[in-house]
Amino acid sequence: MALGDRHQKKDVEAALKRAEAVGLKVTRTGRGHRWGYLICCPCNDRYKVPCTPQNQEDEARDINRFTRRHTNCA
Numbered sequence: 001m002a003l004g005d006r007h008q009k010k011d012v013e014a015a016l017k018r019a020e021a022v023g024l025k026v027t028r029t030g031r032g033h034r035w036g037y038l039i040c041c042p043c044n045d046r047y048k049v050p051c052t053p054q055n056q057e058d059e060a061r062d063i064n065r066f067t068r069r070h071t072n073c074a
């Protein structure tokens, strides 16, 4: 992830870092409410990351779940 592409919510940012660490791709779109995508390249599944999640802990948990599900793909 390039500099300046950090997520403003630290729990979400930490979850995205974990996702990157296992080989998932994090893409910043920066449009509207959407922060970007978390993408599993091998199976082309993607997870939408909002800029301002209702609850950052829940959001981080969902990202972690996606990461776990795709850890073996990457």
Ligand SMILES: [Zn+2]
Binding pocket: 040, 041, 042, 043, 044, 045, 069, 070, 073, 074
């Ligand atoms: Zn996958």
